[in-house]
Amino acid sequence: MSAGIYPNRQHFDNLSYISDGRDRISYVNDPYASSSNNVAHDGNSIVLRPTELNRSNRDRNTVYSYRSGQDNIYGYNNAAFSDISGGDTRGPSIRSQHTNLYDLQKHFEKPKSKGKVSKICSKYWYIFTLLILIILVALGLGIGLGIFYSKNKAEQCYLPCDSSQKLVQLNSTHCECQLINECEFEPRVCQQFVCIKYNGSGYECECTTGFQHPPIDNNLTVCEDINECENRSICGEHQICNNTYGSYFCSCKSGYQTIATTNGIQCQDIDECLNGSRCSNGQCVNNNGSFSCVCNSGFQLDVFHPLHCEDIDECLSSNNCTGDNEICSNTVGSYQCICAQGYRRDGNNHCININECAESTTTCDINSRCEDRNGSFACCIKTIANECIECGYDYSNSSAVVNTHVRRARMINGQPVETGHFPWVAALLIKQQYYNSEPRYVCSASLVSSWNVITAAHCLDKQYFRNNWNLTTEPRSFEDIFDIRIGVHNLSLNSTDFLHSQSYSIANFTIHSNYEPLDTEHAVVKNDVVLIKLTERIQRSSTTDWICLPTSVNVHDQEILKVVSYSNTEDNFIQQQLNIRVLNNQESQSECQRQLNNIAEDAFCAISTDDSSLLGPGDSGAGSMLLTNNHHWQLAGIMSKTGLQKAYSAMTNVSMHTNWLQSLIER
Secondary structure (H helix, E strand, O other), rough: OOOOOOOOOOOOOOOOOOOOOOOOOOOOOOOOEEEOOEEEEEEOOOEEEEOOEEOOOOOOOOOOOOOOOOOOOOOOOOOOHOOOOOOOOOOOOOOOOOHHHHHHHHHHHOOOHHHHHHHHHOOOOOHHHHHHHHHHHHHHHHHHHHHHHHHHOOOOOOOOOOOOOEEEEOOOOOOEEEEHHHHHHHOOOOOOEEEEEEOOEEEEEEEOOOOOOOOOOOOOOOOEOOOOOOOOOOOOOOOOEEEEEEEEEEOOOEEEEEEOOOOOOEEEOOOOOOOOOOOOOOEEEOOOOOEEEEEOOOOOOOOOOOOEEEEHHHHHHHHOOOOOEEEEEEEEOOOOOOOOOOOOOOOOEEEEEOOOHHHHOOOOOEEEEEEEOOOOEEEOOOOOOOOOOOOOOOOOOOOOOOOOOOOOOOOOOOOOOOOOOOEEEEEHHHHHHHHHOOOOOEEEEEEEOOOOEEEEEHOOHHHHHHHHOOOOOOOOOHHHHHHEOOOOOOOOOOOHHHHHEEEEEEEEEEEEOOOOOOOOOOOOOOOOOOOEEOOOOOOOOOOOOOOOOOOOOOOOOOOOEEEEEEEEEOEEEEEEEEEEEOOOOOOHHHHHHHEEEEEEEEOOEEEEEOOOOOOOOHHHHOOEOOOOOOOOEEEEEHHHHOOOOOOOEEEHHHHHHHHHHHHOOOO
């Protein structure tokens, strides 16, 4: 088909021929042409030009058939009219009947994106039109506003103005310098005060009552509060001034009450003494605006609690009791002069000695001889007539009055103890019914009187005990747990010593009030001492006796002390002994500190004299004994804990607690 006839695309929709520009076609009987006149002649051939279609919706599947004798098709070298095989004969090519020419269209027509864009534009043309109109309107408004402002813009006016003036534009061509009125500024320069403008430059703030210009620089543009309370006489008697912003008010001082009058307020004293419980152990005295406490006789004002009067201990301040054998006894608000222990007053109000041995037959046990002393008495061993041995007798001395069979036992890491040499050594056991049906050794102890046993406080520390022992049966009381055996050489259940020994129970015990629990490895040994009272009195014998308490501080550096405790030896649980040396010097202090962490002033550090003889935690409560020059044993220390090396031990110094113990011991 000649170029220019269908310039946009090859039309297959209503034609029956595809041309490459070299062919001429004659298609007189076009089923979609309105008449046969819709053809054009170019001189050599007939070219179909359909100008009007009979069908608005064309069927793309229309099949054009060649009708022999009716349709004339002339083709020159065109593939559309070649055989199906595509052979080119360069002559007329007649296709088979009922051939669908639209199948051939798919091989020759290439889709173009311009067609899609045209369809989108034709579908949404009204949106594009609306957008173009909006853009045109916006441009028109912008141009109009620009022309308007350019026509009405005032010409810039320039005038030199003073610093107190401002340039004001009167119109498009005129301007002038006008005074600056600070009083019209926002926010207001004078705040709540009246602003006064000067004729020239500047302004002033008019201060109201209670305010003033700063007196330092007299700045008239500032108003500050006047502190009226700087005038000490501005308020009345017994009143205090309270400054406020722009004013002040007066109130009554503490101890006064406010009374309103026609002339203002008056302050009247409050009588605090109307409340009778103001002062304890004293009298309340009312003062103007306050009160004071005057203590009763025998009391003095507590410096930390001024409303409390505390008792004066007259026995500390002076020696008010000067009679023979008299002692001062403090009472609440006073004191008394009483006879010392072991004395009583006679008809002449003198303190005379009490002969306990003559007045009572139960002062001492049956195996002791009572000897009267001034203010006291002594229970001496009955069988020794030439001297009074009260306690701590050295039974290992050849002059001992009781000779018993010497029993030796093989000891491990210690020395054997002969039977009966230390009859005050006691043991705290758990009763059979409370622990695995057999008695268990808890701590060592020492008998110090016919009623009392002394040991380490941590042995009877309830919490410490519960942490270390799991009882099989809950006891009736804590005291009921323990079975105390005294002077028993062999604690083995089947031993003769144990089977024939006396069992004692605890009536009560007193732990030192300042005891510090040994609940951790780094705990401090402090006041680790407890005194036990037994439920029955002990009768002195050669196997049961008590050790003496020290009469003075008897522990010195490098002294040798003996410790007796119990240990397993050859399937027996028997007494053993070892010697320790007191370390109470500056050189040993650092090593003791490292070994024992810390010990208080009432304890001392010691070390075994033989490295093979060691103490252990099971030896807690064991007594460390000192043999005096008169061959009496005194209780010097109580075993509290061992060090990192078992050769080191911390002992509670009994001599530091002698007064406390003697106040509790019963004889």
